[in-house]
Amino acid sequence: MMLSDSHSTTPSAAGMVYIVGAGPGAVDLLTLRAYDRIQRAEVVVHDRLIAPEVLALIPRAAVRVYVGKASGDHAVPQEGIHDLLVEHARAGRRVVRLKGGDPYVFGRGGEEVQALQAAGIAFEVVPGVTAAGGCAAAAGIPLTHRDLANSCVFLPGHMAEGNSPLDWAALARPGQTRVFYMGVQRLAQIAHQLIAHGLPPDTPAAIVRDGTRASQTVFATGLSALVAQAPAYGPQPGLLIIGETVRLCPEFRPVAASSPE
Numbered sequence: 038m039m040l041s042d043s044h045s046t047t048p049s050a051a052g053m054v055y056i057v058g059a060g061p062g063a064v065d066l067l068t069l070r071a072y073d074r075i076q077r078a079e080v081v082v083h084d085r086l087i088a089p090e091v092l093a094l095i096p097r098a099a100v101r102v103y104v105g106k107a108s109g110d111h112a113v114p115q116e117g118i119h120d121l122l123v124e125h126a127r128a129g130r131r132v133v134r135l136k137g138g139d140p141y142v143f144g145r146g147g148e149e150v151q152a153l154q155a156a157g158i159a160f161e162v163v164p165g166v167t168a169a170g171g172c173a174a175a176a177g178i179p180l181t182h183r184d185l186a187n188s189c190v191f192l193p194g195h196m197a198e199g200n201s202p203l204d205w206a207a208l209a210r211p212g213q214t215r216v217f218y219m220g221v222q223r224l225a226q227i228a229h230q231l232i233a234h235g236l237p238p239d240t241p242a243a244i245v246r247d248g249t250r251a252s253q254t255v256f257a258t259g260l261s262a263l264v265a266q267a268p269a270y271g272p273q274p275g276l277l278i279i280g281e282t283v284r285l286c287p288e289f290r291p292v293a294a295s296s297p298e
């Protein structure tokens with residue numbers, strides 16, 4: 038099976054790089070196209086957040102290269118990843134660059150494409166289910182809703198620190214769902230900024246950890262209560278969703294009227 042239509046350049050005898058989104062974890066959220074490219078890979082360069090069930094689909098004969106990144110711990114620096122992709126492709130190999138979620142959503146897929154273009158390497162980008170879509174569906178939180186939120190914004194939570202470039206006044210306005218990637222460990226700063234810019238402290242908010250996986254947990258309540266009560270940050274990936282649609286999550290527990298917020 039060879040499907041087309043992704044963002045790609047023409048394959049050449051000099052090898053090809055497939056930048057493939059592996060989705061948020063559940064193996065059956067992998068697209069057919071992603072599955073196909075993995076099955077035909079000779080080299081797979083992969084990240085930390087790829088679920089073991091997805092890694093199990095890599096052919097035995099393929100060379101696996103782990104370049105995982107945890108916060109502050111880069112197994113291979115980004116430029117080293119570019120060099121690896123270019124080297125393997127120049128040696129004529131079919132290379133899959135396997136990334137969590139979607140390669141173009143906080144995944145540095147854009148930088149990898151630029152590096153391949155600069156080196157004249159043929160490539161294809163295969164989209165994946167991004168964490169926001171996967172976690173929202175798995176936790177019962179619509180990202181938009183005609184009555185509650187007519188827009189949704191994806192944000193990099195690690196930019197909530199110091200002189201944050203995020204437009205907090207715009208983000209505090211009603212009628213939108215805010216999804217923070219890499220934001221769980223900055224929950225207190227994010228909540229502080231939003232509330233300081235006018236967001237009501239009891240705005241529904243949720244943390245979805247290990248979204249779509251068997252180990253998924255969801256904690257949903259008012260934003261200030263979430264800051265006070267959310268379980269400690271751990272190694273599992275976690276997504277922070279803030280907005281009125283979180284009220285529809287089956288795990289949502291509103292803050293009792295008498296409890297201090």
Ligand SMILES: C[S@@+](CC[C@H](N)C(=O)[O-])C[C@H]1O[C@@H](n2cnc3c(N)ncnc32)[C@H](O)[C@@H]1O
Nearest residue numbers: 138139142144167168218219247248274275276
């Ligand atoms: C570097 S970003 C990569 C995002 C990825 N490209 C995507 O489209 O989902 C990693 C962040 O995505 C979020 N994330 C990824 N998978 C997740 C999951 N299964 N459950 C919750 N959050 C997840 C977490 O916020 C994590 O810190």
